Amino acid sequence: MKHKLIFTLSTLISLLFIYAIPAKVFDKIAFYSSISSEVLEVIDAQLELVKAASFPEKQAFEGALLMKKAGVIKGTAKEKLNLFKSGRVKLEAAISKSNDNVEYRFLRLIIQEHAPKILKYRNEIETDSQLVRTNFKNLPEILQKFVVDYSKNSKALKIAG
Numbered sequence: 001m002k003h004k005l006i007f008t009l010s011t012l013i014s015l016l017f018i019y020a021i022p023a024k025v026f027d028k029i030a031f032y033s034s035i036s037s038e039v040l041e042v043i044d045a046q047l048e049l050v051k052a053a054s055f056p057e058k059q060a061f062e063g064a065l066l067m068k069k070a071g072v073i074k075g076t077a078k079e080k081l082n083l084f085k086s087g088r089v090k091l092e093a094a095i096s097k098s099n100d101n102v103e104y105r106f107l108r109l110i111i112q113e114h115a116p117k118i119l120k121y122r123n124e125i126e127t128d129s130q131l132v133r134t135n136f137k138n139l140p141e142i143l144q145k146f147v148v149d150y151s152k153n154s155k156a157l158k159i160a161g
């Protein structure tokens with residue numbers, strides 16, 4: 001009886017490992033590729049990956065993607081505005097929890113530079129740009145690459161690469 005229980009438990013544990021869904025891992029390269037995309041399907045796919053993943057910066061990245069999505073969806077102005085606002089709430093909440101997080105401020109800069117003036121979401125462009133420039137050398141190498149690539153077409157952020 002004891003051996004049957006041990007066999008059953010070991011079989012169940014083995015099956016759990018075999019059929020377990022692999023953990024979703026956040027890929028910054030894919031994220032920054034999608035945030036620069038104008039293709040809704042690319043943004044939606046990345047948004048689903050971010051939502052399914054578990055990582056500390058999730059709120060900021062999801063917020064940025066929602067705001068980006070608002071700019072590319074075919075919908076009513078109200079739908080776009082609601083989507084943008086929900087993303088803004090997430091990104092701003094992440095920034096308020098970690099105001100000196102340069103990557104969050106970089107994400108906000110990307111969104112602000114491309115947000116229509118009517119949304120009145122352009123007040124921190126210079127502040128965010130200055131923070132990114134000041135802390136550029138301290139950023140992880142992969143983030144430095146994204147910042148340099150973005151700066152090539154940015155009016156507010158100029159970094160020699």
